[in-house]
Amino acid sequence: MEAESQGGARAVSGVLAQLVAEGLLDAHELATATTWMDQQRTESPTPWYIKAFVGISAWLAAIFIIAFLGMVGLIDSGVSMVLLGIIFGVAALALKWMAMDSIFGGQLAFAVSLAGQGLLIAGASMLTENMTATALVALGLEALLFVAYPDTMHRLISVVAMAAALVVLLLEQELPDGIHVIIALFAVLAIYLWRNEVYLRSSRKLAAYWSAAAYGTLLV
Structure with missing residues (x-):
């Protein structure tokens, strides 16, 4: 697979070189195309359906997290929801940046972030009792x-x-x-x-x- 990828990259590079030689591609366009190709080779894109399942699982995990917090009585007011939302958001960002290459760490951070967003927005709604203010907070x-x-x-x-x-x-x-x-x-x-x-x-x-x-x- 890697050999085929390298062969394809060489073929594309040859086509680009020919376009430059024929005057159909200038130096700036060649540099842009080359940079983009380098990024495509170094990236390991996840199929869209895998990302979709990750997103759905993160939403479900976030719902369970919020339900658990409600059961133990940690989100009994708008203030507590906003505070927990901020804590969850900061924790999710820290976890994601520290575990960039970890699939489990990334999914955990995703779920914690969604839970934090839900708590913060819901808490803002309870405190303000105003949909306009809540929408501005969410935005x-x-x-x-x-x-x-x-x-x-x-x-x-x-x-x-x-x-x-x-x-x-x-x-x-x-x-x-x-x-x-x-x-x-x-x-x-x-x-x-x-x-x-x-x-x-x-x-x-x-x-x-x-x-x-x-x-x-x-x-x-």
Whole structure:
């Protein structure tokens, strides 16, 4: 398999060199394509259905965690829910960054993060008793996690959650027609992301966010 991969890479490199020689590809485009190819060789992408099962299992684990905390009486108020949500969020981020290559550690961090998000948002709702404020909290939280939590599936969930929070905000402000604007904006963003896939994925700063943003905007 590795030999076939190396052979394919050499063949593509030969095609790129020929395109440069014929003037169909400039030096900048060649560098961008080469960088993207190097990233593809070093990455070990997980099939989408495996990621989907991981996401579902994380949601189930998060529900069990919250149910357990409720049974032992640790989430009996909005304040306790917010505090536990913050603690869980920090713990999940720390665990994920420390166990980047651990499948178990990654899944545990995923579940703890989702539980923390649920607790924090629910706690904010109980404290404010205001859906607009709760949606703003959710929007800010998911935007922060999209940047800070280094996992594609987690970031994809954050994109969908941000879209849901925006919809809630519009409905609370009695602006249901604004939902069409949100859908249009996400569609434009999706087109931009997919049309510029090679450039964005070859960027050191943006490559980590491309997959989640591109697939998340399609789901929305």
